[in-house]
Amino acid sequence: xxxxxxxxxxxxxxxxxxxxxxxxIINWTVPIHVRHIINHRFNVATFARxxxxxxxxxxxxxxxxxRCSAPGVLASLLLSVACVxxxxxxxxxxxxxxxxxxxxxxxxxxxxxGFERTETIRPIYYDALDYEGRPTKVFxxxxxxxxxxxxxxxxxxxxxxxGTAFRQWVEKWxxxxxxxxxxxxEGQAERREAPRKWxxxxxxxxxxxxxxxxxxxxxxxxxxxxxxxxxILANSLLRSLPEVDxxxxxxxxxxxxxxxxxxxxxIDTRFAFTxxxxxxxxxxDVDNHWGAALGDxxxxxxxxxxxxxxxxxTMPTLWFSWPQDNHFPLDSQAASYxxxxxxxxxxxxxxxxxxxxxxxxxxxxxxxxxxxxxxxxPWCRQMGTQMNGTSIQFTLSSxxxxxxxxxxxxxxxxxxxxxxxxxxxxxxxxxxxxWVATADLPEHTTSCFVNVKSxxxxxxxxxxxxxxxx
Numbered sequence: 001x002x003x004x005x006x007x008x009x010x011x012x013x014x015x016x017x018x019x020x021x022x023x024x025i026i027n028w029t030v031p032i033h034v035r036h037i038i039n040h041r042f043n044v045a046t047f048a049r050x051x052x053x054x055x056x057x058x059x060x061x062x063x064x065x066x067r068c069s070a071p072g073v074l075a076s077l078l079l080s081v082a083c084v085x086x087x088x089x090x091x092x093x094x095x096x097x098x099x100x101x102x103x104x105x106x107x108x109x110x111x112x113x114g115f116e117r118t119e120t121i122r123p124i125y126y127d128a129l130d131y132e133g134r135p136t137k138v139f140x141x142x143x144x145x146x147x148x149x150x151x152x153x154x155x156x157x158x159x160x161x162x163g164t165a166f167r168q169w170v171e172k173w174x175x176x177x178x179x180x181x182x183x184x185x186e187g188q189a190e191r192r193e194a195p196r197k198w199x200x201x202x203x204x205x206x207x208x209x210x211x212x213x214x215x216x217x218x219x220x221x222x223x224x225x226x227x228x229x230x231x232i233l234a235n236s237l238l239r240s241l242p243e244v245d246x247x248x249x250x251x252x253x254x255x256x257x258x259x260x261x262x263x264x265x266x267i268d269t270r271f272a273f274t275x276x277x278x279x280x281x282x283x284x285d286v287d288n289h290w291g292a293a294l295g296d297x298x299x300x301x302x303x304x305x306x307x308x309x310x311x312x313x314t315m316p317t318l319w320f321s322w323p324q325d326n327h328f329p330l331d332s333q334a335a336s337y338x339x340x341x342x343x344x345x346x347x348x349x350x351x352x353x354x355x356x357x358x359x360x361x362x363x364x365x366x367x368x369x370x371x372x373x374x375x376x377x378p379w380c381r382q383m384g385t386q387m388n389g390t391s392i393q394f395t396l397s398s399x400x401x402x403x404x405x406x407x408x409x410x411x412x413x414x415x416x417x418x419x420x421x422x423x424x425x426x427x428x429x430x431x432x433x434x435w436v437a438t439a440d441l442p443e444h445t446t447s448c449f450v451n452v453k454s455x456x457x458x459x460x461x462x463x464x465x466x467x468x469x470x
Contacts, residue, residue, distance in 0.1 A: 094302075110124065131205045141165050145176075145179065154241075161255055166190065181234050261274055277321065280319070284305065312341070317340060323449075326354065379399045403453045404428055411444040
């Protein structure tokens, strides 16, 4: 399958200092007070003007007025070109990623042999983008509800690390009245070739290389590029089926699938709803294995961080996780949902665990999706989370009766998954059309959120970092 054509996007003129060799030259050839002036003037020139000549003119003016040496002027000029070129290159790469949203034509598909099928669930391969010059396909389970009348809503299901396309996940959504397609985005099928290894099929795309460790490859040969394309093509395929209502197709991803979901939702805006589970953006500075892998990864920061694409996401979204997650911290998740443009809900379930089954077993994802496709909006709406001195107030509206509220808080600091979280009482009152949950914070609270329950459903306030008083 051919790659999509790149759209024209507004160029990003932020300042990048990735040319370490040129920095070395400047450090040894330009006096420190001159470097400060150059950096100041160059930043101003870069932000204020679009083209190189103005930036270079500013540098020459500084060098002349400060009697900078010729090597220093040359190094500064080279650095100016390199930095702006880097900025333009990153903007171009992001434009290439956004162009994946053009994959709106349904891909060709074929039955996958050697797997059990029923009247409603079938194993398939569908065509995906070429990888290193050769065609690829994606293995998937495609299922329709057995009891249906008219067109049904649908959902694309994206697995996490170590997972695959799970038939059982499709079955669970089929039972809720949704058509579903579960995809395997690492070239594997749902068949073991070893106890902890899924068998590869004969048309795989790129494997996942750790945490974005393949960024030295061309963008179009990187795993995340293909994973996003696989997800968008699955959407195009599912919504093309005559049994499916194309305006009611969503996506849910778990862990790495949650990272894919929190990225693709800003690229393929056809999705009617999204459910990023665990995975999110803003992971480069996290104090765990993600931060260790991504701290120096400029390409992730400038191209792959979902925060670049989330402002485009306008569909209703449920951010689904738990406070003790050891992979994706609550502050990174909060930065992600605050970056999107659409309405969002948060559901943080203490003790949830981190797995695909832990994500598909609770009723929250199904209730959220059902309310969006049946009523046109989520069953609950966040109206605001406010800190009032030593108390927190969470205001919301709900189409379901609400039962109780509880404060979840910690006095620890550091990575949120390593903190001890405790529950304490919160009040819940009805005020006209709204509900208000209020709780006093335990002494020395560092962060918190409020959970409100409707039967076995949970809606959470936004995560709050508490400002400590001196």
